[in-house]
Amino acid sequence: MRFTRFARAVLLVLTMLATAFAASVVPASAAPRPTIVLVHGAFADTTSWDGVAADLRGRGYTVVVPDNPLRGPGYDSAAIEKTLAGISGPIVLVGHSYGGAVITNANNPNVKALVYVAAFAPAQGEPVMLALDPIRFPGSQLLPPALQVKVVDDAQAIGGKNLDGYIADDAFHRVFAPDVSDATAATMLAHQRSIALWANIEPSGPTSWSATPSWYLVSAGDTVIPPAAQRFMANRIGAHTSEVQASHVALVSQPRVVADAIVAAADAT
Template sequence: MIRSCLTAALAAILLAATIAASPAAARTGAKPTIVLVHGAFADASGFGAVTGRLQDRGYTVIAPANPLRGPASDAAYIASVLKTISGPIVLVAHSYGGAVTTEAATQVGNVKALVYLNALAMDEGESNVEITQRFPNQFADALVPRPFPGGTDLYVDTTKFRALFAPDIPARTAALMATAQRPVVLAAIQEKATAPAWKTIPSWYLIGRQDEVISPEAQRFMAKRARAHTVEINSSHVSFLSHPAAVTKLILEAAQSVRH
């Protein structure tokens, strides 16, 4: 009798430990995994405030490093991450990251919603350069080329970084971002997109009305073409940093639309 009670108690403890060690989303099956993909001149750490808000609501969040070497190769890398995730995914992208997620989502079957934050939602045959030329602004003049063996990386001039990239965040934060920015290779913004996932996957789009990197007009054009659920806010290019509550709200709308 004592032995059977001890055995039952041990089994209960082991079961409880297994449940505690399992991700909440995997235990309940109630929420999709949210994957956040950063763009050029930034990294995944910028999603910190958004990530915390999503985790507080019980979501599993993954923010992989975007290689920034070209939409096709970057999409293959992000897709390899997505393939390790069971269950539905909400795939979120900022800026150049949109060019990557638009391709990556076509390579897996469980991306159920796309969210674009001031992001590129290109059509087949388009490039970043072509969108910029169609909706021109002054950002291209702030890019600094730095050749390396086999290519050329692009950085944002540190003296212009805050004014163009992130005017609505604290100056010290913008200065740190400027010095630690991750470059995108020139070939990446020239590379043409393949068939886009937004043609078959529901999309959401956040437009920053004060964006000096991807013009608001370009964002409206891409959002309308993708038939995205769209919101506009008074934000610079870094909406995920300056307006994390609004960004989180849009991601939650997309996540809550996913059927389990």
């Protein structure tokens, strides 16, 4: 009888200890994964993220790919902030190319990490065009006649019209996406969206990277934003920096590498 009572007491104590231990470890393992928000750049639309989004979703992440209006950092970041406001829990905010200027100007307390993929990361008061300075950072092929302009309907512009830039059909594959197949380049060209010229000269507002940990994936073979400019910006913002041997569109040509860089940021949150 005494042994039975003793055994029950020991069992009760062990059960209580096990429960207390389980309670102490559950919060860490149950911490929510961040939602990944992918912001596309100029001369592209949301489909440019398809490969990366599929990879991340396959790893169990919730991925949101909002439309970037491509009108200017102030206007576009406000549009992205509306998407961020509808997301609960931590967020990793990712920008490609001009999308980097947009995430730099977007602010939301749930954003725990920023990831720049061959992207502009302007300082406050700086237009993105400074990163294409041919004296400091030679090598960009985003110049006429590859770069063309056209008048477009734009409800946000004075008079309902705006002047947009786009890449000429015969230069798109060579300049923008030289490391993808002809078929993929043709699909990307079909999805090309022009960007307001104002977006390139609008001064950037207060920078989100000043208070948010940042990661930067440099495209070492980029002929749009020169790699030297990317390294300069990555260093200036104190980003965790890695490189991929890819063109400007590493998110299309090497989606696994880009997804790995995003996951590294997500793991750090």
